[in-house]
Amino acid sequence: MTKEQRKTNCHFCGYCCAFTATVEDGRVTALEPDPTRYPYDDRILAGCQRWRMNLDVLDSAQRVNYPLKRVGERGSGQWERVSWDAALDEIATRLVALREEHGAGVLASMIGGPHTSFWPLHRFMTLFGSPNNVGIGQICWNPRIWMDVLTFGWTVEADITDETGCVLIWGTNPAESDNSAFWRALLKVGKDPTTKLVVIDPRYTRTARAADLWLAPRPGTDCALALGFIHVIIEEGLVDRAFVDEWCHGYDELAAEAEAYAPARVAELTGVPVEDIVAAARMFAGPHGGAYPSALVSGRGIDQVGESVAPTHRAICCLRAITGNVDRPGSCVLAEGSDFTAEADLELTLRFMDELSPLCLNTPYTPLQCYEGFAKVEAITERFGRKLPVRYLTSAHPDLVLRAMETGDPYPIRALVVEATNPLITYADTHRVYEALRSLDLLVVLEYYLTPTAALADFVLPAAGAIERSIFQAHGGVANMAYGGPKAVDPYYERKSDYEIFRALGLRLGQAEEWPDATFEDAIATTLAPCGMTWEEYCEKGIYHRHPGYFKHLVLDENDSPRGFATMTGKVELASEMLDALGGQRVPKPGTPRKLCSPELIASKQAEGFVHIPLITGSRKQPYNASMYFNNEAFRQRSPYPVVEMSEATADSLGFTKGETVVVATDRGEARFILDTVAMCDNLINVDYGWWHPEWQMAEPDLGGMWESNINCLTACDLGPTELMIGTWSYNAIDCMIGHDDTTLSWTEKG
Ligand SMILES: Nc1nc2c(c(=O)[nH]1)N[C@H]1C(S)=C(S)[C@@H](COP(=O)(O)OP(=O)(O)OC[C@H]3O[C@@H](n4cnc5c(=O)[nH]c(N)nc54)[C@H](O)[C@@H]3O)O[C@H]1N2
Ligand SMILES: Nc1nc2c(c(=O)[nH]1)N[C@H]1C(S)=C(S)[C@@H](COP(=O)(O)OP(=O)(O)OC[C@H]3O[C@@H](n4cnc5c(=O)[nH]c(N)nc54)[C@H](O)[C@@H]3O)O[C@H]1N2
Ligand code: SF4
Ligand SMILES: [Mo]
Numbered sequence: 037m038t039k040e041q042r043k044t045n046c047h048f049c050g051y052c053c054a055f056t057a058t059v060e061d062g063r064v065t066a067l068e069p070d071p072t073r074y075p076y077d078d079r080i081l082a083g084c085q086r087w088r089m090n091l092d093v094l095d096s097a098q099r100v101n102y103p104l105k106r107v108g109e110r111g112s113g114q115w116e117r118v119s120w121d122a123a124l125d126e127i128a129t130r131l132v133a134l135r136e137e138h139g140a141g142v143l144a145s146m147i148g149g150p151h152t153s154f155w156p157l158h159r160f161m162t163l164f165g166s167p168n169n170v171g172i173g174q175i176c177w178n179p180r181i182w183m184d185v186l187t188f189g190w191t192v193e194a195d196i197t198d199e200t201g202c203v204l205i206w207g208t209n210p211a212e213s214d215n216s217a218f219w220r221a222l223l224k225v226g227k228d229p230t231t232k233l234v235v236i237d238p239r240y241t242r243t244a245r246a247a248d249l250w251l252a253p254r255p256g257t258d259c260a261l262a263l264g265f266i267h268v269i270i271e272e273g274l275v276d277r278a279f280v281d282e283w284c285h286g287y288d289e290l291a292a293e294a295e296a297y298a299p300a301r302v303a304e305l306t307g308v309p310v311e312d313i314v315a316a317a318r319m320f321a322g323p324h325g326g327a328y329p330s331a332l333v334s335g336r337g338i339d340q341v342g343e344s345v346a347p348t349h350r351a352i353c354c355l356r357a358i359t360g361n362v363d364r365p366g367s368c369v370l371a372e373g374s375d376f377t378a379e380a381d382l383e384l385t386l387r388f389m390d391e392l393s394p395l396c397l398n399t400p401y402t403p404l405q406c407y408e409g410f411a412k413v414e415a416i417t418e419r420f421g422r423k424l425p426v427r428y429l430t431s432a433h434p435d436l437v438l439r440a441m442e443t444g445d446p447y448p449i450r451a452l453v454v455e456a457t458n459p460l461i462t463y464a465d466t467h468r469v470y471e472a473l474r475s476l477d478l479l480v481v482l483e484y485y486l487t488p489t490a491a492l493a494d495f496v497l498p499a500a501g502a503i504e505r506s507i508f509q510a511h512g513g514v515a516n517m518a519y520g521g522p523k524a525v526d527p528y529y530e531r532k533s534d535y536e537i538f539r540a541l542g543l544r545l546g547q548a549e550e551w552p553d554a555t556f557e558d559a560i561a562t563t564l565a566p567c568g569m570t571w572e573e574y575c576e577k578g579i580y581h582r583h584p585g586y587f588k589h590l591v592l593d594e595n596d597s598p599r600g601f602a603t604m605t606g607k608v609e610l611a612s613e614m615l616d617a618l619g620g621q622r623v624p625k626p627g628t629p630r631k632l633c634s635p636e637l638i639a640s641k642q643a644e645g646f647v648h649i650p651l652i653t654g655s656r657k658q659p660y661n662a663s664m665y666f667n668n669e670a671f672r673q674r675s676p677y678p679v680v681e682m683s684e685a686t687a688d689s690l691g692f693t694k695g696e697t698v699v700v701a702t703d704r705g706e707a708r709f710i711l712d713t714v715a716m717c718d719n720l721i722n723v724d725y726g727w728w729h730p731e732w733q734m735a736e737p738d739l740g741g742m743w744e745s746n747i748n749c750l751t752a753c754d755l756g757p758t759e760l761m762i763g764t765w766s767y768n769a770i771d772c773m774i775g776h777d778d779t780t781l782s783w784t785e786k787g
Pocket of ligand 4: 149
């Protein structure tokens, strides 16, 4: 018997904490936090409810351990265990036949949150010849990346230091979504009387509770709020004139736009009191304008508000710029591209741009989020040696991909690879996704578990998870940072890492030349080579990181002139020349919220006693993560059912009672929840997302109970009413009908 201690990492959230595994005869028998490696912090582990699950998940009875092939009707739950060779040979043969019949665009892929390295999938897709990668691109971080890049030439990070005078947290709730050093830092800021913490969120979250000032705008009105801050800062002479005069382009245009956003009007538009608008603007700008640096972090709350998403992010960028909070210590600092090979190069997309471009479905619908738009912006950032995360910034719009599946227009998409996502639960418009997936000729799902999505597959391929695969978390290459570490053991049973699976498939499709590294670890060693770190050093430290430094626009170029910003004008663009050139807005103007209830639905539901009300969905909560961890018994006991939240005053005035079952509906569909009352904006509801029953039979018609409390049965992703540069659809700031329901929710029958 052998017994060894091995370094490894957890991957139950994006933080990838370091652990030491005790390995006996190829099996992990114990796991202990590793205080020697990034990002060790005993408070993080104390606050984490998940890390002890690692051993159970590694050998859970519910894991898929062998390749499965569908033998019955699609969704019938009848599977045959097949060998890897049989599965991959058949998938490869069918893909080649489909490509011959319909062209390379016939294959699409879908991904989810940052659960694994997605570049092997995208390298496979690129070499196959298809640009049809659908993912979270338009609704998660991506709007921020785009607008940061168009305004500053690269993405911006908060640099919270002792000098920071104010931290503004906008539409993010790290208390629930990010149990990390960042949340710990905010708790410290909250307690520090010399640093102001401002939180902007319609709900009184744990993050809001830590704040000096909490602003609760009505969802989707944040762009008006940001323009209101800009208005106050200009009126009160708090603008950093020196920075604006020398380094900003389009100040007068922005000022003219902000003119119309006096606090009284903004208070009406947003529901935030005038005095709070003024106080927050003063706190961020500093008492004499630029007296101290301020940092700003935004999140998903403002990433998913459809038409308003780009202007909101742009207004926030302008707010940073006019207060001089750009690349100054303690403020908002421009990240740097990675010293190691960027994901854009690993995916090979840039190299095959010319072949992929003509098949790009997004052209001309979303002129920024498409291959042409990407190429225009990339040409500018490239001058500074920065490679943008192409897979996010070109991800195909789900409306267009679903349409190509449904109708064959403009060409048929007949096959789909799904990796580390559960689109029947997490993508918008479940009914539509369901019909489209059912209609496919070939659906391949790489998973840990038989999820509702996997239940519809032709092949389910068993994916290796953390501990049994190495981790290289690189944030798409927008920061000079990667972290993670080695696997402790080889995958259990016949599971394989995602890298192994796509390489094996690639080899069958004649891609051998482009997959020179036999293992993921070899591939990471190659990736790290340019920054001078070996794989062994990376495993030892758990991180590669280089701080980007400050005032980088002042670095002298070859002509001894300050190099400026990587934008069309070389300055921070308060008026965006690129958006203008693409047919978008030069300066930010708020859009209108997405309506999902037709007058007919409103009338018919009102007749049944329903109420028409604004809706936000999916605000993060521990212990779950999107559609994951519902199979954890302890979690289920602690957080037993999906909820709709509203304020007590709203419940009272609308006649709802805490604990009752309610039904929520739009034109797209409906779902049921248990009502809870919490501190939040009045006349608004917040609905959980991700809920299904992993313990139920994973076959039609129930598909793991996914129709009961799945909020994405109500949402939509159609292109028309979205933001038209990126194509962001709405998970927040939508409308719905809510009413009483006499049915007993299946979740409440248990126990
Ligand atoms: N209504 C609404 N919808 C939303 C959101 C919202 O707020 N509201 N949020 C959106 C956002 S921001 C995101 S990022 C998405 C998240 O959506 P998803 O990423 O689709 O959600 P998860 O439940 O995290 O799905 C992950 C699936 O991947 C599997 N998995 C985990 N790790 C691995 C791995 O290493 N390899 C493989 N092959 N599989 C793995 C898990 O078992 C799980 O079934 O949801 C989006 N959808
Ligand atoms: N526990 C848990 N943690 C997670 C995840 C998870 O599913 N569960 N998912 C991971 C992923 S994929 C992501 S992208 C991150 C997201 O992490 P966060 O950015 O923190 O995301 P949310 O909690 O969805 O949204 C933040 C806040 O935005 C508020 N909000 C909603 N609409 C608006 C609006 O119109 N304006 C403003 N100002 N605020 C609004 C909500 O009330 C919510 O409190 O979390 C990650 N961490
Ligand atoms: S914080 Fe995240 S990565 Fe760290 S132990 Fe918890 S779940 Fe795992
Ligand atoms: Mo996300």
